[in-house]
Amino acid sequence: MTSKTTIPVHLDINGRHHTLELEPRVTLLDALRDRLGLTGTKKGCDHGQCGACTVHVDGERVLACLTLAAQAEGRTITTIEGLAREGELHPVQAAFLEQDAFQCGYCTPGQIMSAVACIREGHAGSDEEIREYMAGNLCRCGAYPHIVAAVRQAALEVAS
Amino acid sequence: MTVHNIRVGESKRGDASDGGVDAxxxxxxxxxxxxxxxxxxxxxxxxxxxxxxxxxxxxxxIASGKVIAIxxxxxxxxxxxxKVLTPDTIISLRTASDWFGTPPPDKPYCPLARDITFSGQHVAAVVAETFEQAVAAAAMVKVSYEETPAIVDLSDGKAGDGIPVDAMTKEWGDAAAAFASAPVRIxxxxxxxxxxxxxxxxxxxxxxxxxxxxxVWEPSQWLDGMARTYAEWFGLPFENVRLVSPYIGxxxxxxxxxxxxxxxAASAAKMLGWPVRLVMTRPQTFTGYGGRAATRQTVTIGAEHDGKIQSIVHRGVNETSIEGMWVEPLGSVTSIMYATPNFSSKQNVVRVNSVVPGAMRAPGENPSAFGIESAIDELAYEVGIDPLEIRLRNYAEQDPHAKKAWSTRQLREAFAVGADRFGWARRTPEPRSMRDGNQLIGWGVAAGTYPVRRAYGEAIVRILADGSVExxxxxxxxxxxxxxxxxxxAAETVGVSADDVVVKLGDSHFPRAGVAGGSRLAGVMTGAVYKAATSALDQLIGLAISDPRSPFNALQANTLVVANGRIGSPRGEGPDVSIAELLKSVGRDRIEATGDTMPAIRAPRIATRTTPPSPWRCRTPRATIPATPGARISSRCASTRISARCGFRAWCRRWIRAVSTIRSWPKASGRAASSWASARRCSKKASWTAATAASSTPTSPITSSRPMPIFPTSR
Structure with a gap:
């Protein structure tokens, strides 16, 4: 299924090592979704505008649609599928559930990945700050008040 | 398998202290x-x-012309x-019936266009082994056009006055004469x-x-309707198409x-013999199908000095495409919100070079309410009467056109509660009179309505050997x-915990449901599931009472109760067994029942699927102006802050009345946000609809109450 223009790309995703034969133009997002079946990371706009594809690369949030897979080689990638540890939900995931912080759920993985980083960055100190630092993640269903509440709740739990 | 199949686990239970979380x-x-x-x-x-x-x-x-070569x-x-698909190479399809199931004209359908009527029309498609290859190759397809002048939008000088839509005309009294003689006219x-x-x-x-x-795996608000269309395009029996839509984003x-x-995509898959995926790009989602049509309305109101309306004359226009027809019913709210002895509403559609518009969140009601509610505010300002008071003075005690009583209409009560909670009495009417530092504060009020739509739905409920319910x-x-x-x-009806219920949706081969749109699905489907579950429960109790192998057989009971997954007599005498134990004792591995919300005489059998029976067609009335008072009424108050220096607006506070549970808030909030966004984007007057001037500071959030919670937010 690939042409001769492919290169081997080694990706470390959620603690597992993958080697893919990819064209250099393949984005991290398409590699995750189409090559590895890790479809938890969503493609909303493919233009870096909606945040649905947010993943962590070396602990920092990045837009997988604007990142080539090859750029992530040798770095640690975490997706929504790798957030829960040993079946235990991450506090942000649990807070999203408890606060009913979503409807259709399509933006949710990106919101959660962004929220985890937002808290880690120390940008969840107030509702205002949460709104500002979560502004790159759109929710068309309009669940924003609950998303802010979930991030606030999770930030308190992480801090305690 | 792709179908959603989740059992409710302990981790996702709500707060049990609410009581009855399963109900x-x-x-x-x-x-x-x-x-x-x-x-x-x-x-x-x-x-x-x-x-x-x-x-x-x-x-x-290009937006208008012909493809002369690809x-x-x-x-x-x-x-x-x-493969590269063009109008010359794609297989021929048949025209499918429309939304209402109207039999289609007997002519071929080609989803790739030779005649261009809007920019962004599909003219070709490239299929490749990888997504990246297809994207790259699509950029190599060279299309030559013969371009002709396009009608850009409603404001285009070439657009004209459009086509009258007689079905939208609604008139009583003599609106023009009453307007001409009214002492106050806006x-x-x-x-x-x-x-x-x-x-x-x-x-x-x-x-x-x-x-x-x-x-077809495709996000769908209406599996049956979409499966029907695919079947008709490809000349297949309905049951040969399976549409799967487990989640919809x-x-x-x-x-x-x-x-x-x-x-x-389906043609490409058939031509190639491969499964084919096609996903629209984000830009294509603005041209590949229609959003809400652009609209224009004029609202003229003739009134007495005391604000009593004597006449409403309403004229509306919406755009449609060159080839398709879309009517955004602009008089749907205008005609039922306020009492007026004279009324006239008419609508035209104007053809422009755009994709045919489509349904978007309250087609008709949204722009219609915007027009009439804004005009009422204009009238309030003109006669110097509080915008809430003027709505009460013109309260429609009955359907103004049909002259029939409402089944229920509690707008007055909603206004009273809303005004009280919002602190409406503290509003001052003079422009720029309410301030908080550098911010001007405006408070506004509006009402809305939405028709009660009905549809049909069908569900199967199974009680399985382990006592769980599907x-x-x-x-x-x-x-x-x-x-x-x-x-x-299902949990409440059968008498089990919601943990023990598995719900499977999103597969057109399951019992059939109508469209999820127009706020009708919850009513339709809870009804169908209730009936199916009741029927399954009756069978279960019938077996328990009458089967000779049942432990209840000797009890000679008239009835039994099921609660928390266990069966017993209402008085607590005799045996107490689990559903699983009972089914085992009577030698059954399941009980199954179908329930539907079809009219009793027209209920089709599930087995006959060859052609979709007409009752399954979408039952949205063609004109959404209800002939009878089948409408829901809503009210909302809003506060806005406007920077005294730069005019920047922010939404401070709004009050929405809603009926439902934990899930209603995001949806209500989303809708209110949509309306707000509409108001912000529209004309200058529009902005002031939600922002009639006045002053105070936001109060603290109001606690929600059930069963009619009030959802406030401060921002």
Whole structure:
């Protein structure tokens, strides 16, 4: 299924090592979704505008649609599928559930990945700050008040 | 398998202190929640199929004219390309029936255009082994056009006055004469721009053929309707098409119909013999299907000095496409909100070079309410009467046109509660009189209405050998909570915990449901599940009472009760056994019942699927102006802050009245935000609809109460 223009790309995703034969133009997002079946990371706009594809690369949030897979080689990638540890939900995931912080759920993985980083960055100190630092993640269903509440709740739990 | 199949686990239970979380109305956490927060929820186009090919659309770069040539040589020679589809090479399809199921004209349908009537029209498609190859090759397709002048939009000088839509005309009394003689007269124009559904999940599908059977994984608000369209395009029996839509990443009206890109992908899959995936790009979601049409309205009101309305003359125009017809019913709210002895509403549609507009969140009611509610505010200002008071003075005690009593209308009560909670009495009417530092504060009030729509739905409820309950229906959940409310309905009706209910939706081979749109699905499907569950429960109790092997046989009871998954007599005497134990004792591995919300005489058998029976067609009335008082009424108050220096607006506070549970808030909030966004984008007057001037500071949030919670927010 690939042409001769492919290169081997080694990706470390959620603690597992993958080697893919990819064209250099393949984005991290398409590699995750189409090559590895890790479809938890969503493609909303493919233009870096909606945040649905947010993943962590070396602990920092990045837009997988604007990142080539090859750029992530040798770095640690975490997706929504790798957030829960040993079946235990991450506090942000649990807070999203408890606060009913979503409807259709399509933006949710990106919101959660962004929220985890937002808290880690120390940008969840107030509702205002949460709104500002979560502004790159759109929710068309309009669940924003609950998303802010979930991030606030999770930030308190992480801090305690 | 792709079908949603989740059992409610302990981790996602709501707060049991609410009491009755399993029951309808209880605060059960969404049952699809865990799948969505862990990334496990596989949406339609995320199915991983062997040998999948990828299709990418080529679109027109002109708005009007003809395609005179398509040079696809370079694309065909590009690496990985399997096929280039053009109007000349795509297989011929048949025209499908419309939304209402009207039999189609007997003519071929080609989803790739030779005649261009809007920019972004599908003219070709490239299918390749990888997505990247298809994208690259699509850019190599060279399309030559013969361009003709286009009508850009409603404001285009070439657009004209349009075509009268007689079905939209509604008149009583002599509105023109009453207006001419009225002592107070206002006339205002309200324009709304094109608005787009823009769901987070783009439109797209995977189509796979197995012989003459087609499976389509596609986000859908109406599995039956879309399966019917695919069947008609390809000349297949209805049951040969299976539409699978386990989760939907938002639709807002745009995912109820099979669209041209679906025909292209399914054709490509058939031509190649490979499963084909086609997903629209984000830009294509603005041109590949229609959003809400741009509209223009004029509202003239003649009134007495005391604000009593004597006449409303309303004229509306909406855009439609060159070839398609879309009527955005602009008089739908105008005609029923206020008492007036004289009324006239008429509407035209104007053809412009655009994709045919489509359904988006309250088609008609949204711009209609915007027009009349804004005009009422203009009148209030003109006569110097409080905008809330003027709404009460013109309160429609009955349907103003049909002259029939409302079944219920509690707008007055809603206004009273809202005004009290909001502190409306503290509002001052003079412009710029309410301030907080540098910010000007405006408070506004508005009412709305939405028709009560009905549809039919069908569900199967099974009580399984282990005592669990299974629900199946082809209805869908795009976040409005169908999985959860159907679990609650079955749990409450049968008498088990919602933990023990599995709800399966999103497969057109399940019992059939109507469209998830127009706020009708919850009513339809909880009814169908309730009936099916009641029937299954009756069978269960019947077996327990009458089967000689049942432990209750000796009790000679008239009835038994089921609660918490256990069966016993109402008085607590005799045995107490679990559902599983009872089924084992009577030698049954399941009990199954079907329930529907069809009219009794027309209920079709599930087995006869060859052609979709007419009752399954979407029952939305063609004109949404109700002949009888079938409408819901809403009210809202809003506060806005405007910077005294730069005019920047921020939404401070709003008050919405809603009826429902934990899940209603995000939806109500989303809708209110939509209205707000509309108001912000529209004309200058529009902005002031939600922002009639006045002053105070926001008060603290109000605690919600059940069963009619009031949801406030401060921002």
């Amino acid at each position: 309808v109305g209880g605060r059960l956490s969404r049952v699809d929640g865990p799948a969505k927060i862990t990334g496990a929820a596989k949406y339609a186009v995320e199915q991983q199929l062997e040998g999948l090919a990828y299709a990418v659309l080529v679109e027109s770069t 040079d696809s040589k370079a694309a065909e020679a590009a690496p990985g390309v399997l 006339c205002a124009a309200y324009n709304t721009p094109r608005e787009y559904q823009a769901p987070m999940e783009p439109h797209g599908l995977i189509a796979r053929w197995e012989g003459d059977h087609l499976t 938002g639709g807002f009206g745009s995912k109820a119909l099979a669209l041209g890109h679906g025909a292209i 629900v199946e229906s082809s209805s869908i959940d795009m976040g409005q909570g169908t999985y959860t409310i159907l679990a609650q309905t």
